[in-house]
């Protein structure tokens with residue numbers, strides 16, 4: 001039998017999506033076929049330190065998104081590009097850990113999904129599963145994403161940018177004049193609905209801006225779209241394929257962090273979405289175009305709004321979408337006939353294509 005591939009799964013991280021990342025990593029590690037892969041798990045704690053974890057048992061409260069955390073022993077490690085050739089180093093004895101063939105950055109949000117960690121491994125010449133530096137960075141920033149998509153005539157909803165401590169930021173009346181009176185305020189670089197608010201008046205608007213500025217210095221003030229939310233999974237490199245389409249129907253005011261991860265009745269997932277064949281074709285076509293326009297590789301989940309007039313807008317692309325038990329990316333593929341284990345094989349194959 002051929003040599004196994006050494007896979008390092010990175011999880012945790014310093015972003016507000018630390019806990020989601022741990023749930024994603026848990027499912028990714030379970031999906032990796034141990035006949036084919038030797039698995040290392042590296043946990044990044046909230047202070048940014050890296051720890052070598054036991055791949056067979058690295059989580060406490062794995063099913064509770066509020067209490068989940070990884071088991072830290074004293075096995076702190078550091079990663080030094082090109083030092084000892086593709087190895088992580090155990091800090092306690094400065095012994096190299098087994099070398100790595102591919103990194104799976106099961107990290108969401110800033111410093112994980114935004115190109116920074118991808119850059120670290122690029123320096124080391126190590127393949128990273130999924131999008132590279134540029135596409136990760138562009139998709140993480142919702143303002144830049146929209147600029148690239150608009151340039152390709154891919155429809156996105158209107159927005160205005162606000163900057164922390166700027167005198168130029170619009171007030172609610174000015175924003176509403178341009179965007180209508182239902183407005184979403186969100187950090188440019190975040191995910192899992194962290195810092196996202198729906199507002200309809202000046203007071204809520206000001207509170208929402210303050211909240212969003214806790215997570216980023218750049219904030220989007222966006223036209224609220226009334227309609228349905230559709231999601232599609234994209235897989236591939238230069239010739240990507242798409243999954244069947246899912247619909248997320250939040251039961252709360254919108255698809256908030258609570259609706260996503262805390263309240264189990266917060267949203268209904270309808271797979272496949274009940275939409276016409278022509279809308280399905282349009283979603284798949286726009287998702288592939290957006291994936292290529294943003295230079296994505298490997299994977300991305302592309303999220304849409306569908307208005308009552310059947311107009312589609314791309315809301316965002318997630319370059320390392322959730323792999324939690326309730327996450328759509330793996331679920332959409334599973335319902336398209338690709339098991340989690342086959343999905344990981346395909347993703348690793350795509351990353352190793354170079």
Ligand SMILES: Nc1ncnc2c1ncn2[C@@H]1O[C@H](COP(=O)(O)OP(=O)(O)O)[C@@H](O)[C@H]1O
Pocket residue numbers: 157184186190191192193194196222223224225226229250254255256303315316
């Ligand atoms: N412009 C908008 N119109 C309507 N709903 C929106 C809009 N922007 C965000 N939302 C709601 O907020 C949720 C989270 O916003 P999103 O931009 O997807 O941020 P995140 O990256 O945190 O998922 C969306 O799934 C949707 O329910």
Ligand SMILES: [Mg+2]
Pocket residue numbers: 192193303316
């Ligand atoms: Mg979203």
